[in-house]
Amino acid sequence: MYGLSSDDLELQDRARQLADELIPYEVEAELAGGHLPEELRAKHKQLASDRGLVATNIAVELGGHGCSMLQQVLVQEQAGRVTNALGWVMATPPAWWAQVATDFQRERWLLPTVRGEMSECYAITEENAGSDVAGLAATSRRDGDEYVIDGEKWHVTSYNEAAYVFVQAVLTDGPHAGEHAMFVVDLPTPGMRVVRTPAYSHSIGHEHPIVAFEGVRVPATHRVGAEGEGMVFAQEWFRFERLMVAARCVGAADRLLTEASAFAATRIIGETPLANRQLVQAMLADSLTELFAARSMLYETARGVGEGLDRKVQHARCSMAKLYASEMAGRVADRAVQVFGGRGYMRENVAERFYRELRVERIWEGASELQRVIVADQLAKRGVPALA
Numbered sequence: 206m207y208g209l210s211s212d213d214l215e216l217q218d219r220a221r222q223l224a225d226e227l228i229p230y231e232v233e234a235e236l237a238g239g240h241l242p243e244e245l246r247a248k249h250k251q252l253a254s255d256r257g258l259v260a261t262n263i264a265v266e267l268g269g270h271g272c273s274m275l276q277q278v279l280v281q282e283q284a285g286r287v288t289n290a291l292g293w294v295m296a297t298p299p300a301w302w303a304q305v306a307t308d309f310q311r312e313r314w315l316l317p318t319v320r321g322e323m324s325e326c327y328a329i330t331e332e333n334a335g336s337d338v339a340g341l342a343a344t345s346r347r348d349g350d351e352y353v354i355d356g357e358k359w360h361v362t363s364y365n366e367a368a369y370v371f372v373q374a375v376l377t378d379g380p381h382a383g384e385h386a387m388f389v390v391d392l393p394t395p396g397m398r399v400v401r402t403p404a405y406s407h408s409i410g411h412e413h414p415i416v417a418f419e420g421v422r423v424p425a426t427h428r429v430g431a432e433g434e435g436m437v438f439a440q441e442w443f444r445f446e447r448l449m450v451a452a453r454c455v456g457a458a459d460r461l462l463t464e465a466s467a468f469a470a471t472r473i474i475g476e477t478p479l480a481n482r483q484l485v486q487a488m489l490a491d492s493l494t495e496l497f498a499a500r501s502m503l504y505e506t507a508r509g510v511g512e513g514l515d516r517k518v519q520h521a522r523c524s525m526a527k528l529y530a531s532e533m534a535g536r537v538a539d540r541a542v543q544v545f546g547g548r549g550y551m552r553e554n555v556a557e558r559f560y561r562e563l564r565v566e567r568i569w570e571g572a573s574e575l576q577r578v579i580v581a582d583q584l585a586k587r588g589v590p591a592l593a
């Protein structure tokens with residue numbers, strides 16, 4: 206099905222097996238605020254690394270697995286079957302960086318990240334700039350061989366796990382004043398302060414604090430690419446991550462439907478299985494239909510990206526995949542809660558956890574409204590045949 210090669214199927218199977226081994230730890234993580242004991246987390250990370258499921262997106266020359274875009278999607282789909290972000294151990298280091306990293310940056314951060322020895326986080330969003338990244342207020346001022354960064358960043362995911370953070374800020378001086386630059390900042394660096402760590406709907410071990418940068422000094426060697434290129438990297442990252450969000454949503458919907466239909470087959474109400482009730486059948490049938498549509502779109506989009514489609518077409522297709530898969534998964538989770546009834550409202554139930562966890566998929570990496578704006582813009586510029 207889907208024209209997957211034997212290599213694709215073997216990798217998919219390896220990822221599925223790891224996901225199946227992580228699933229039994231979900232409830233323990235859920236009831237502990239998302240946190241598993243450190244030695245267990247280390248073991249899970251090691252399993253992912255040993256089985257070739259980390260850095261699938263990185264070239265072999267850099268120590269990664271050089272997987273095709275479709276194969277990367279197949280792995281992330283399996284990661285998405287697991288709640289509480291336990292599947293995130295199948296990590297994808299910043300592939301976009303490999304093309305522009307200096308030798309210094311490669312040795313110091315990128316290669317250790319690919320080897321799984323350290324991880325990164327991203328500080329782009331601010332209190333008054335989320336969807337509109339162009340509206341950032343954080344500044345970076347050149348001072349001799351250094352830059353001085355000031356500002357406050359919101360929702361910095363995995364800050365508590367990361368060894369370094371990518372920070373995007375507006376240049377105050379020089380020929381690129383007013384444009385953006387991207388910097389790598391080691392954690393911790395003097396001048397950085399966690400303002401607070403809010404609680405979010407999901408229970409995952411990765412925190413999302415608000416972080417203040419107060420006169421943070423970084424050597425100029427920590428700048429990624431050239432001055433003024435900050436937005437370019439953000440766009441590269443968004444395109445990749447939107448496809449991976451779509452993959453994880455497809456995986457989540459698959460798990461939800463598998464579990465909800467198994468429950469419906471065995472739950473007897475009025476001497477007949479729930480699965481015989483037509484109103485329940487409708488919920489399951491709609492979910493299956495939408496899952497099939499989302500997966501078909503996801504794989505086709507991944508193939509197109511892998512084959513080097515026009516950048517703008519890739520961008521629009523990744524937006525369509527993210528938009529459709531994230532909204533589809535939300536609907537499937539809602540129906541799954543309904544099929545499970547009261548059990549679906551218990552935190553020990555997969556549908557309850559996904560019902561909360563999947564909500565953010567429609568917000569981060571560009572909210573659904575922004576994806577629609579991108580898709581409509583490309584439709585106006587290129588027409589239907591180029592896009593669908």
Ligand SMILES: Cc1cc2nc3c(=O)[nH]c(=O)nc-3n(C[C@H](O)[C@H](O)[C@H](O)COP(=O)(O)OP(=O)(O)OC[C@H]3O[C@@H](n4cnc5c(N)ncnc54)[C@H](O)[C@@H]3O)c2cc1C
Binds near residue numbers: 327333575
């Ligand atoms: C759990 C979590 C983790 C996150 N992790 C990170 C991270 O690691 N690093 C990081 O930098 N950011 C992170 N984010 C931030 C995330 O990317 C933003 O929340 C997202 O881009 C939306 O921005 P916003 O919250 O400022 O909403 P806003 O931009 O204020 O938007 C509010 C609403 O208005 C809508 N809207 C905005 N503009 C338009 C428009 N032009 N037309 C129609 N509707 C519009 C939006 O779709 C949304 O529904 C995270 C967010 C969450 C919730």
